[in-house]
Amino acid sequence: MVTDRLAHAVRQQLRLGRLLPLGGPEDGAWLTERAADAVLRRAAGALPGVRLGALRIAPADPDAAARPAVPAPPSALPPGPLRVEAEFAATADQPLPVTAERLRGALLGAAADRLGLAVGAVDLRVTDVLDEAPEREPPPAEEQPDEREPGEREPGDGSDIAAAVLAVPGVARLAPVLSHQAVRVEGPHLRVELAVAPRHRALDVARAVRGAVAATVPAPATVAVLVTAVDDD
Numbered sequence: 001m002v003t004d005r006l007a008h009a010v011r012q013q014l015r016l017g018r019l020l021p022l023g024g025p026e027d028g029a030w031l032t033e034r035a036a037d038a039v040l041r042r043a044a045g046a047l048p049g050v051r052l053g054a055l056r057i058a059p060a061d062p063d064a065a066a067r068p069a070v071p072a073p074p075s076a077l078p079p080g081p082l083r084v085e086a087e088f089a090a091t092a093d094q095p096l097p098v099t100a101e102r103l104r105g106a107l108l109g110a111a112a113d114r115l116g117l118a119v120g121a122v123d124l125r126v127t128d129v130l131d132e133a134p135e136r137e138p139p140p141a142e143e144q145p146d147e148r149e150p151g152e153r154e155p156g157d158g159s160d161i162a163a164a165v166l167a168v169p170g171v172a173r174l175a176p177v178l179s180h181q182a183v184r185v186e187g188p189h190l191r192v193e194l195a196v197a198p199r200h201r202a203l204d205v206a207r208a209v210r211g212a213v214a215a216t217v218p219a220p221a222t223v224a225v226l227v228t229a230v231d232d233d
Helices: 002-016 033-045 096-115 157-166 202-216
Strands: 019-020 029-032 052-061 082-091 118-129 171-174 183-186 189-197 222-230
Touching: 019 033, 019 202, 019 222, 029 033, 029 202, 033 052, 033 082, 033 096, 033 222, 052 096, 052 118, 082 096, 096 118, 096 202, 157 171, 157 183, 157 189, 157 202, 189 202, 202 222
Parallel strands: 029 222, 082 118, 189 222
Antiparallel strands: 019 029, 052 082, 171 189, 183 189
């Protein structure tokens, strides 16, 4: 039923969070907030005596947003500076301002070096002082897409594009979340949804995928990339 499909789409969007811009307007790449959250939590989890709580990523200045060079995925944020807002608890081994600065640095570093997000500010709020260091929490489990071969998902022209995507270093797998199609062809525009392998920067992989797809399809096609997961070692 139409109502059931709409309800499923709404639940899926809530799980994914916002679709965040990767890089700048010319990069044509986005990242799910869920994937970004997992990477930032792994960075925070490496700090002793810190437990990260609620975390949100939002535009730092909506008026500074730019028009992307290619059509964006549905409901995606336009390119522009981002702000991370997070709550945390910490032990009193170090002064809390010192711990906050270490956490801020870890989050900024992961956002830039692991992802390629243009995060300009990290706002932190202390919610509790811990008596002892928290236990390391396991990373959130990623929902796995259906494991059919690319050609079964998208007969015809999509299979060649999928093969080109999978040949790019740093692509772990095709990982559709907005629909069952990891490569969605809409006239002259294509959207590719994928997971990034460990030790690769999400933005760099997205740029390489756009180049590989552009070399596979005839001009004047436009290509957008949505990174839906960033794998850990």
